[in-house]
Every structure is written in structure tokens, then in C-alpha cells.
Amino acid sequence: VSTRSAASHEFEDLNGNADRLIDRVRQGNRRDLARALSYVEYGGAMAQAIGRAAWANASGAHLVGITGAPGAGKSTLTSALIKEERLAGDVVTVLAIDPSSPFSGGAILGDRIRMMDHALDDGVFIRSMAARGHLGGLSLAAPQALRVMDASSPSRIILETVGVGQTEIEIAGAADTVVVVVNPGWGDDVQANKAGLLEIADIFVINKADREGVSRCKRDLEQMLDLNAELLDGWRPPIICTVAVNGEGVSELDAVIRRHEDHLRDSGRLVKRRSARVKSELEKIIALTLTQRALLFAGGRDFQLALDRVLAHEIDLYSAAELLVSQATPD
Amino acid sequence: VSTRSAASHEFEDLNGNADRLIDRVRQGNRRDLARALSYVEYGGAMAQAIGRAAWANASGAHLVGITGAPGAGKSTLTSALIKEERLAGDVVTVLAIDPSSPFSGGAILGDRIRMMDHALDDGVFIRSMAARGHLGGLSLAAPQALRVMDASSPSRIILETVGVGQTEIEIAGAADTVVVVVNPGWGDDVQANKAGLLEIADIFVINKADREGVSRCKRDLEQMLDLNAELLDGWRPPIICTVAVNGEGVSELDAVIRRHEDHLRDSGRLVKRRSARVKSELEKIIALTLTQRALLFAGGRDFQLALDRVLAHEIDLYSAAELLVSQATPD
Numbered sequence: 001v002s003t004r005s006a007a008s009h010e011f012e013d014l015n016g017n018a019d020r021l022i023d024r025v026r027q028g029n030r031r032d033l034a035r036a037l038s039y040v041e042y043g044g045a046m047a048q049a050i051g052r053a054a055w056a057n058a059s060g061a062h063l064v065g066i067t068g069a070p071g072a073g074k075s076t077l078t079s080a081l082i083k084e085e086r087l088a089g090d091v092v093t094v095l096a097i098d099p100s101s102p103f104s105g106g107a108i109l110g111d112r113i114r115m116m117d118h119a120l121d122d123g124v125f126i127r128s129m130a131a132r133g134h135l136g137g138l139s140l141a142a143p144q145a146l147r148v149m150d151a152s153s154p155s156r157i158i159l160e161t162v163g164v165g166q167t168e169i170e171i172a173g174a175a176d177t178v179v180v181v182v183n184p185g186w187g188d189d190v191q192a193n194k195a196g197l198l199e200i201a202d203i204f205v206i207n208k209a210d211r212e213g214v215s216r217c218k219r220d221l222e223q224m225l226d227l228n229a230e231l232l233d234g235w236r237p238p239i240i241c242t243v244a245v246n247g248e249g250v251s252e253l254d255a256v257i258r259r260h261e262d263h264l265r266d267s268g269r270l271v272k273r274r275s276a277r278v279k280s281e282l283e284k285i286i287a288l289t290l291t292q293r294a295l296l297f298a299g300g301r302d303f304q305l306a307l308d309r310v311l312a313h314e315i316d317l318y319s320a321a322e323l324l325v326s327q328a329t330p331d
Numbered sequence: 332v333s334t335r336s337a338a339s340h341e342f343e344d345l346n347g348n349a350d351r352l353i354d355r356v357r358q359g360n361r362r363d364l365a366r367a368l369s370y371v372e373y374g375g376a377m378a379q380a381i382g383r384a385a386w387a388n389a390s391g392a393h394l395v396g397i398t399g400a401p402g403a404g405k406s407t408l409t410s411a412l413i414k415e416e417r418l419a420g421d422v423v424t425v426l427a428i429d430p431s432s433p434f435s436g437g438a439i440l441g442d443r444i445r446m447m448d449h450a451l452d453d454g455v456f457i458r459s460m461a462a463r464g465h466l467g468g469l470s471l472a473a474p475q476a477l478r479v480m481d482a483s484s485p486s487r488i489i490l491e492t493v494g495v496g497q498t499e500i501e502i503a504g505a506a507d508t509v510v511v512v513v514n515p516g517w518g519d520d521v522q523a524n525k526a527g528l529l530e531i532a533d534i535f536v537i538n539k540a541d542r543e544g545v546s547r548c549k550r551d552l553e554q555m556l557d558l559n560a561e562l563l564d565g566w567r568p569p570i571i572c573t574v575a576v577n578g579e580g581v582s583e584l585d586a587v588i589r590r591h592e593d594h595l596r597d598s599g600r601l602v603k604r605r606s607a608r609v610k611s612e613l614e615k616i617i618a619l620t621l622t623q624r625a626l627l628f629a630g631g632r633d634f635q636l637a638l639d640r641v642l643a644h645e646i647d648l649y650s651a652a653e654l655l656v657s658q659a660t661p662d
Contacts, residue, residue: 048649055647278648279638283622285652291618293656307610316386317609318379321616325624 018049022057025152030125033152037127040144051144059153061093062261063146065175066160067200072181073207076244078160082124083247084254089123090155095145096128097138097161097171125154140288142171143281173200174277176270177260179253181205182221184213198228201237202260205253209241235263349380353388356483361456364483368458371475382475390484392424393592394477396506397491398531403512404538407575409491413455414578415585420454421486426476427459428469428492428502456483471619473502474612504531505608507601508591510584512536513552515544529559532568533591536584540572566594633658 024032036054039046066081068074078094085092129138129145142159149157161172172178180201197204206217221239225232238256242249264270306320315323352370355363367385370377397412399405409425416423460469460476473490480488492503503509511532528535537548552570556563569587573580595601637651646654 048647051649052647055641056644058644275638275642278641282634282638282641282648282651285648286655287618287622289652289656290621290624291614293621303613307606307613310386310609310613311606313387313389316383317613317616318382320613321620324617325620 014045014049015052018046018053021050022053022148022151025054025148026057028152030122033125033148034127036148037129037145040148041129041141043141047144051147054144054147054151057151058147059150061150061154061157063150063157063159063176064257065172065178066158066181067162067172067178068181068205068207069183069186070162072183073244074160074162074181077181077205077207077242077250077253078158080242080244080247080250081158081254084250085156086121086123088254091123091153092125092156092158093149093152093154094124094126094158094160095142095149096126097142097159125149125152138171140281140284143174143277174280176264176273177202177257179203179205179257181207182217183208184211184217186217186220198224198231198237202235203253203256204237204239205249206239206241207244209249210243214241233269234267235260345376345380346383349377349384352381353384353479353482356385356479357388359483361453364456364479365458367479368460368476371479372460372472374472378475382478385475385478385482388482389478390481392481392485392488394481394488394490394507395588396503396509397489397512398493398503398509399512399536399538400514400517401493403514404575405491405493405512408512408536408538408573408581408584409489411573411575411578411581412489412585415581416487417452417454419585422454422484423456423487423489424480424483424485425455425457425489425491426473426480427457428473428490456480456485469502471612471615474505474608505611507595507604508533508588510534510536510588512538513548514539515542515548517548517551529555529562529568533566534584534587535568535570536580537570537572538575540580541574545572564600565598566591 021032021036025036036050039050041047066074066078075096078096082092082094127145127149129141146157146159159172159175178200180197180203182197182204184206186206204221206214206221218239218241225236229236240249240253240256242253244250261270264273302324306315306324309315310317310320352363352367356367367381370381372378397405397409406427409427413423413425458476458480460472477488477490490503490506509531511528511534513528513535515537517537535552537545537552549570549572556567560567571580571584571587573584575581592601595604633655637646637655640646641648641651
């Protein structure tokens with residue numbers, strides 16, 4: 001047996017294994033779903049084979065992003081929302097992105113434990129994910145994980161991220177329906193970038209609405225929407241008040257999410273939004289593929305020579321990069 | 332005059348202008364420093380010309396990164412540290428990175444205003460910077476800005492970032508001396524990634540040390556250092572207690588920063604650390620340059636065809652990327 005055919009055998013095995021794994025995921029095997037997600041998190045060839053198989057078996061589940069400041073009550077809200085959906089008989093899958101920061105405000109593990117209310121419920125699958133290790137970071141690992149979850153045909157996927165950091169915001173902002181969670185008192189602060197929220201929010205939730213300052217917070221949000229009316233594309237983000245800990249307002253939120261889903265489908269915006277998401281991810285993957293090539297030749301002699309000249313302050317980094325890229329003639 | 336020579340004229344002008352601007356920056360002109368930083372933030376050809384000129388005129392100022400959770404007191408500490416350094420007659424330059432999140436905990440503008448204590452002091456230059464707009468994001472914009480600041484020959488540059496988000500942590504972690512600020516009570520939380528801090532910290536500061544829990548926090552940090560002693564590379568991060576609002580402990584912190592600077596120089600680690608920083612940045616710039624090429628052909632017909640096949644679920648995104656990259660033959 002030649003090396004070449006052995007390698008191609010291995011490749012077929014990989015794809016075959018991925019196909020079989022995703023087939024079991026489709027049939028609702030949760031242990032295999034968990035396993036497939038671990039592969040994706042780990043990265044490498046098997047992750048890509050699984051991503052391929054999952055994409056070929058996409059169910060097109062609705063993706064709801066929930067984001068907000070640490071402590072806004074996102075996890076409690078997610079948990080309450082799951083309860084609501086389970087009453088409707090829906091199967092729900094949750095991907096919770098752990099911030100990669102070693103500081104992290106808010107009791108994240110505590111929140112996860114709270115979600116364990118649903119641990120024994122077969123109609124609920126919760127997975128938390130950290131960015132570490134995956135090449136290309138969260139912005140590539142999260143969509144791969146979401147595709148694997150999607151292959152299990154849930155009626156809805158909830159993606160929960162803490163709304164801090166460039167990457168974290170982008171990930172949540174790419175969902176079909178983006179729920180932004182704030183608390184009473186939000187907006188009093190000088191630096192809150194109110195208009196920045198508008199760029200991503202489809203629905204606003206004022207959680208902990210049993211506290212003081214709800215009407216002012218609501219007025220602030222309405223005003224922001226009025227001021228930016230020309231940016232709204234046929235949908236004015238509703239503002240829902242909730243007290244997630246006791247479930248208040250959560251069924252209304254659930255209804256509004258469904259209304260937004262209908263709006264997206266009926267207006268043809270769902271297809272557009274998803275195409276845009278795939279396009280932007282494809283661009284990122286191309287960039288990553290090219291970067292890997294770049295790193296390959298970063299191990300080479302030309303790179304070292306250029307780096308030495310930079311370190312000697314003879315040329316600057318951007319000129320060195322130009323030089324190296326124009327020298328490089330991949331294949 | 333042919334188009335070609337007009338373009339090359341323009342190019343020479345650009346470089347000439349950048350050289351003259353950086354020359355004035357070197358001579359201590361603060362208005363020109365501010366202007367050069369605006370160009371860098373704006374991006375484009377002038378930004379690169381300025382970066383080139385600044386790198387050719389590098390002074391090699393010591394770069395101190397200060398990071399920590401929102402509300403830990405980083406800005407107050409920075410302000411107190413500036414005061415300390417000014418007593419020593421040093422010229423200080425501060426780059427404060429604003430988190431790009433629209434949520435942002437902590438009173439950022441308030442902090443900036445607090446730093447305005449130094450607004451009338453010619454030996455202090457403070458600039459805050461947000462990520463928006465710059466291609467490649469903060470991780471490329473910040474080092475360019477730092478190089479421009481460096482050309483003004485300050486005795487020290489302080490880089491302040493909120494320790495949340497993947498990018499933000501990386502930026503601070505790349506400084507010569509990294510100061511990680513925590514508060515009493517830190518570490519009680521289950522999810523605090525204590526060992527994660529060790530990867531970046533050269534010095535720990537327990538700020539607000541007039542509050543309860545200091546000795547426990549200190550013990551926790553010492554224990555973490557003991558447990559990871561094999562990771563320490565000839566330097567065990569000292570733990571300094573401060574009350575930044577009244578300046579307590581700040582002169583000790585200043586002394587420890589200088590001690591770490593000496594340690595880096597004497598052990599040859601400063602050169603190594605800076606080389607590693609430049610190397611990693613060069614890799615990122617190469618990746619960005621290649622990405623820009625990728626985006627160029629992302630506008631093309633092949634990209635659209637591949638994207639259509641992906642959207643029809645005929646192929647997955649990673650296979651499409653492979654296909655496109657292997658088709659592309661950048662000259």
C-alpha cells in the first residue's frame with residue numbers, strides 16, 4: 001500500500017466517521033451531539049469533516065442571540081425562555097459562550113448551574129464553550145458549533161454571549177434574532193453607546209424590571225429608536241420588560257421572538273441575513289487559510305531576514321509585510 | 332505629466348509629510364503628536380507612512396501595560412502613577428484603549444476626566460483610542476499608535492486596557508511590563524481564571540486595599556504563584572497593595588516597575604520580548620495583507636459562484652475556501 005492511498009483512505013474514514021456521527025446527531029442522540037461539539041472545539045481535520053457533514057444536513061433552525069452587559073441576567077432569561085419554549089413542546093439547544101477573559105464579572109458558573117434546572121429534560125441541550133485553542137478564535141469556532149447543533153433539528157437555538165469585547169459582540173450580532181438585555185438605570189451612564197446597540201438589536205429586554213428606573217430606561221430606548229428611525233429596516237425593535245427570576249414578561253418575549261421570526265421569513269430578510277452571515281464567515285475562513293500559508297512561510301528564511309531588518313529599524317513592519325507577500329508565490 | 336509619475340510624486344509627498352510630522356513629534360510638539368495619532372486611528376496610506384517614519388525614529392521607551400476588570404481602578408492608578416513619575420521628572424505618555432462594547436461597565440468618561448488632572452502638564456500626554464474603523468482592529472491600531480508615541484521619546488508609555496475580551500487582553504499582555512490590577516475579594520469567585528492571569532502578569536496590584544479581604548486575596552495570588560513556580564522565568568511577580576485614590580502604595584509600584592525594567596534589560600529578556608512582539612505583529616500584518624487580497628477576489632465571480640454553492644448546501648464553507656484559495660494565483 002503506497003503512502004498516498006493510505007492517506008486517502010484515512011481521509012475517507014474521517015469523512016465516513018463524521019457522516020455517521022452527524023447521522024446519529026440528526027436522530028437526536030445527545031451524547032453524539034456533545035461528542036461532535038467537542039471535536040469542533042478541539043479543531044483540526046475531524047472538526048472540518050464534522051462541519052461539512054453538519055452543513056449538508058442543516059435543518060435551518062431559528063438562531064436567537066442573547067447579549068448584554070455582565071450581570072444583566074442573560075442566563076436567567078435564557079433559562080426562563082427555555083421553560084417557555086418547552087411548554088410549547090419545542091426542542092431547544094443553547095450555546096453559551098464563556099468570555100475568555102480571566103477577570104469576568106458575574107457568576108458564570110453559577111449561571112450555568114442555574115440552567116441545570118433543565119439538565120434532566122431531553123428536549124433541552126445546553127453547551128458552554130470557551131475560545132481557547134481554536135485557530136481563528138471564537139468567531140470561527142462558534143458558527144461551526146452552531147451548525148452542528150442545527151443538524152440536530154432543534155426548533156430554536158439560543159446563543160448567549162456576554163456583550164463585552166469586539167469579538168463577543170460580533171458573534172451575538174450575527175444571529176437571526178438578536179435580543180439585547182439591559183437593566184433599569186442603563187443609559188444614565190455617560191458612556192453607554194446607545195446607538196451602537198441599535199446596530200445589532202432586534203428586540204430590547206429591560207430585565208430586572210421590578211427595580212426603579214424602568215420607565216426612564218424605556219423612554220431612553222424609545223427616544224434612541226425615534227432618533228434613528230431611518231436606520232430601521234421595516235422592523236422597530238420592541239422593548240419588553242421582564243423579571244426573569246420569576247418568569248414575568250418571558251412569554252411576551254417568546255411571542256415577540258416568534259413575531260420577528262415571521263417578519264424575517266415573510267419579508268425575505270431571513271434569507272438575506274443568513275446569506276450575509278455565510279458570506280462574511282467565508283471571507284474570514286479564506287483569510288484564515290491564507291494566514292496559515294503566511295505562517296508557513298513565516299517559519300522560512302525570508303521571513304527571518306525581513307524580521308531582522310525590522311528589528312534593526314531599517315524597514316517598518318508594513319513595508320516588510322508588503323515585501324514578503326510580494327516575494328511569496330504560493331504554489 | 333504621466334499618471335504614473337503623478338502618483339509617485341504623491342507618494343513622495345506622503346512620505347515627506349510623514350517624515351516632517353514625526354520630526355516635529357520628536358521635538359516634543361504635542362499638537363503634532365495628537366495629529367499623527369489621528370492619522371493612525373484613521374488608517375490608510377498616511378497612517379502607514381507615519382508608522383514607517385515613527386519606527387525609523389524609535390526611542391525605545393519602556394511600555395507598561397495596565398489591565399484589569401472594569402471598576403478595578405485602572406485609570407485612577409494610572410493617574411496616580413503619572414503623578415509619581417512626574418515627581419521624578421519623567422515625561423509620560425498614556426494610551427487608553429476604550430472598550431468597543433456598547434455596554435461597558437465603569438465610568439470611562441469619568442475616568443478620563445479624572446486623568447485631566449494632568450491636562451495642563453506639558454510632561455504628560457494622554458490619548459484615548461477606540462477600535463472602530465481601523466482595518467485589522469485594535470490589535471494593529473494600538474501598536475502603530477504606540478510607535479508614534481515612542482517617537483516622541485517619553486521616558487515611559489502607559490497602555491491602559493480593560494481586561495475583557497480576547498483582543499483587549501492580548502494587547503495589554505504584549506507590553507514590556509504588564510501590571511494586572513485586582514481588588515480585595517477577587518478570587519472568591521469560582522470562575523476567576525487565576526492561572527490565566529499568570530500568563531500575562533509581571534506585577535500584581537491589589538487596588539482598593541483599604542477594603543476587607545486583602546490578606547486573603549494576597550494569599551490566593553501567592554498560592555497561585557507557588558503552584559506555578561515552574562512557569563516563572565526568573566521573575567516572580569511581586570504583589571503590591573495600593574489605594575490609588577489617595578496615592579497609597581503607588582511609589583512602591585513605581586519602584587517595582589523600574590525594578591522589572593532593569594531585570595528585563597539586564598537579563599536580555601527585554602530584547603527577546605520586544606522581538607517576539609514585533610514578530611507576532613508582523614505575522615498579523617501579513618495575514619491582513621493577504622486578507623485584503625482575499626477580499627479583493629471576494630468581490631469576483633468565482634467567490635459568488637462558490638458562495639452560491641455553499642448557500643445551496645452543496646459544499647461547506649471550509650471546502651469553498653480551500654477551492655477559492657487554490658484557484659487564486661496572486662501574482
